[in-house]
Amino acid sequence: LVIGVLAETHPGERRLSVVPDVVKKYQGLGAQVVMQKEAGKAAHFRDTDFADVSFVDSAEAVAAAADVVLCVQAPPAAIIGAMKPGSVLCGMLQPWASAERAQQLIDGQISAFALELLPRISRAQSMDILSSQGAVAGYECALIAADHSPKFFPMLTYAAGSIRPAKVLVIGAGVAGLQAIATARRIGAMVEAYDVRPETREQIESLGAKFVDTGVSAAGTGGYARELTDEEKAKQAERLAKAVAQCDALITTAAIPGKKAPKIITADMIARMKPGAVVVDMAAETGGNVEGTVAGEKVWINDVLVIGPTNIPSRMPVHASEMIAKNLFNFISPFVKDGALALDWQDEVLSGSCLTHAGELRHAGVKAALG
Ligand code: NAD
DSSP, rough: EEEOOOOOOHHHOOOSSHHHHHHHHOOOOOOOEEETTTGGGGGTTOOGGGGOOOEEEHHHHHHHOSSEEEEEEEHHHHHTTTTTTTEEEEEEETTTOHHHHHHHHTTTEEEEEEGGOOOOOGGGGGHHHHHHHHHHHHHHHHHHHHOOOSOOOEEEETEEEEEEOEEEEEEEEEEHHHHHHHHHHHHHOOOEEEETTTTTHHHHOOOOOOOEOSOOOOOOOOOBOOOOOHHHHHHHHHHHHHHHHOOSSEEEEOOTSSSOOOOOOOEEEEEEEEHHHHEETTGGGGTOTTTTOTOOEEEEEETEEEEEEOOOOGGGGHHHHHHHHHHHHHHGGEETTTEEEOOTOHHHHHHHHHHTTEEEEOOOOHHHOOO
């Protein structure tokens, strides 16, 4: 079994799909590892950190040699085109993003596993890339907010008195939001948080934050949120506007899988924020939760700074890569038997994460979305 590791090509992508310890684990399963030269450079891993690995000059050479190609983000068409028919591609493939890429994977007879599609069941937690990278993003968003705020986050006592802690509001309390809450609390801010799923109240409160109750519940299937009706949106907006107007930093992390991010914070709400307030819109890449967010930019709206960071986990490439590498290994390793790949299609984790196999688009949800 040959495991191939590609260097990432997306602009600004610094993460890698393996780390040295995880490469050893693949080798322990009897696999050979082929890596593109300097693939780990942006994540601060040197080629010499990886023992007993064959290094090749090009991504095409990795693709042509490998039975399983590992990536963080989907590789470009030329690299997919160099893969062997029947080989496996595994990573965060953004399955909803490109019908052309799905078609190329079908035509190339590639078994593609997009870990964004992983069923959110207990057994799959150790493989859950969305959760591991969400945690990194949530942590980073809290730090970005603290770094750009003109106020201290913690209470600070000095010779002439004490400074009140900053008020942070986090919208969306999934994996990323909860990590943003925990991080802002650790720095000493007073934190309020809101999510449409009512079960998040207990999780938010357990982190020492206050739940903003809007009286709207949008619990959906599989632990995810559903889209709100117009009436529900109006009710939510009214209560949220008050909390937004009172905070010093707003961090938004709301998402609905496979859809554009819900617009939750209107221009009017921003206009009512305190001068000097900071907004970090974690959903910038998928359209943003905030009206006026520009992906990849910092924009001033009146005296409020709205930040739309992109590829946030890539800012922490060492630990983000370690997490991804373990997620991918935990996904693949159960299907390696006696040094060869033995995919078990009865396994709901494997079949649920499959985008394409044997010349077919296998995922019903993606099929419907791509049309
Ligand atoms: P996500 O990134 O898809 O969404 C982030 C949050 O935004 C969610 O909590 C969602 O409820 C919230 N949201 C959506 N629309 C909103 C709106 N209009 N206003 C406010 N908030 C809104 O979510 P995620 O963090 O990837 O996962 C969601 C949940 O799935 C988790 O919190 C957890 O309960 C569950 N989960 C289960 C497992 C597992 O058992 N293996 C693993 C990970 C997550």
